[in-house]
Amino acid sequence: MPEFTVTDKDAGLTAEKFLQESIPAAPVGYLRQLFKKGKVKSRGGNIAANDCLPTGTKISVPESARILELMSAPQRSAPKIDILYESREILIVNKPAGLAIHNSKGHERDNLTTRVAEFLLDRGDKFRAAPVQRLDLETSGPVLFGKGKKSCSELGKLFMQGEVVKTYLALVHGKLLGRGDLQTDIPAKGKLKTARTSYQTLVSNDNASLLELQLHTGRQHQIRRQFADAGHPLYGDRRYKGPCSRQLQRLFLHCRSLTFVDPFSRKRITVNCSLPRDLTRFLPQMGINQ
Numbered sequence: 510m511p512e513f514t515v516t517d518k519d520a521g522l523t524a525e526k527f528l529q530e531s532i533p534a535a536p537v538g539y540l541r542q543l544f545k546k547g548k549v550k551s552r553g554g555n556i557a558a559n560d561c562l563p564t565g566t567k568i569s570v571p572e573s574a575r576i577l578e579l580m581s582a583p584q585r586s587a588p589k590i591d592i593l594y595e596s597r598e599i600l601i602v603n604k605p606a607g608l609a610i611h612n613s614k615g616h617e618r619d620n621l622t623t624r625v626a627e628f629l630l631d632r633g634d635k636f637r638a639a640p641v642q643r644l645d646l647e648t649s650g651p652v653l654f655g656k657g658k659k660s661c662s663e664l665g666k667l668f669m670q671g672e673v674v675k676t677y678l679a680l681v682h683g684k685l686l687g688r689g690d691l692q693t694d695i696p697a698k699g700k701l702k703t704a705r706t707s708y709q710t711l712v713s714n715d716n717a718s719l720l721e722l723q724l725h726t727g728r729q730h731q732i733r734r735q736f737a738d739a740g741h742p743l744y745g746d747r748r749y750k751g752p753c754s755r756q757l758q759r760l761f762l763h764c765r766s767l768t769f770v771d772p773f774s775r776k777r778i779t780v781n782c783s784l785p786r787d788l789t790r791f792l793p794q795m796g797i798n799q
Contacts, residue, residue, distance in 0.1 A: 511576060515566040524549065524568065525558035529630060532570075534582035536618055537626045543570060590621075590628050593651050594780045598660040598773045600625070600638055601780050606649040606759045610640050625654060641665045642673075642767075645730065647745075650677070650764025651782045663772040668727070674768040677722040678711075678784060679732060680761040680795065681741040682752050685718040686710050691735045697728045704728040706735055717744065717795040721765070732762060744795075757791045 513531045544558040550569050591603035609616035638654040641664040655661030688709045694701040705725040712719045733749050742751035744761040768779045
């Protein structure tokens with residue numbers, strides 16, 4: 510059974526922080542599961558993740574294949590995250606396309622929540638941050654995290670009450686002009702629920718239209734499904750039969766900005782997120798110039 514001893518240098522660290530430094534290759538989420546399941550022990554008894562450790566404390570973990578693999582793995586640096594905005598209660602980071610927000614099947618070891626947790630732990634922050642907003646796997650853009658339970662609760666209320674303005678950019682197939690409003694019923698959790706999306710065309714030609722979108726509801730795949738049903742599927746959207754090109758390896762959907770009133774400072778916050786390079790490079794190929 511692997512055992513680690515707290516030295517003078519490590520004295521005062523929490524058990525979680527100490528194990529993270531002792532097994533640097535171990536994901537934060539994995540270590541927290543060990544604590545939660547009572548598998549981290551000291552002197553034969555369980556130890557909690559937030560317990561502060563005095564010099565000489567001996568901590569043991571199960572001798573599993575996974576633990577041995579992590580102990581022998583080369584030390585890794587904390588994952589880099591692109592911070593768009595930060596205050597005492599709020600953290601907003603840029604999510605790249607293809608990265609899941611939560612721990613889910615196929616994304617257990619690497620997801621945005623884990624990256625944020627490891628970044629904060631490496632920085633020495635003691636609070637936990639959780640996402641209060643969703644973006645599809647293939648969509649890029651800002652994701653709002655609350656620092657601690659109170660912040661998550663207050664920020665969650667803003668989304669539930671529709672007080673967060675979310676603006677997207679999408680490239681759809683075909684010519685679409687002017688402004689419009691799509692309001693349709695789409696499947697959501699086994700029921701038909703009303704979805705509403707407003708759009709404004711920024712640039713258009715016979716092959717493609719670059720749209721600025723505003724969501725008024727938050728149904729899963731709302732934008733993708735509504736525009737596909739309207740005969741204008743998004744470029745790169747294989748699921749809803751959008752046109753796919755070798756020059757575009759992802760869905761052309763990006764969250765451009767979030768606007769809301771900070772429930773703590775009462776200041777109006779607008780966070781902008783530029784269109785990623787892969788999408789910017791694809792536009793001229795479709796005859797679209799911003």
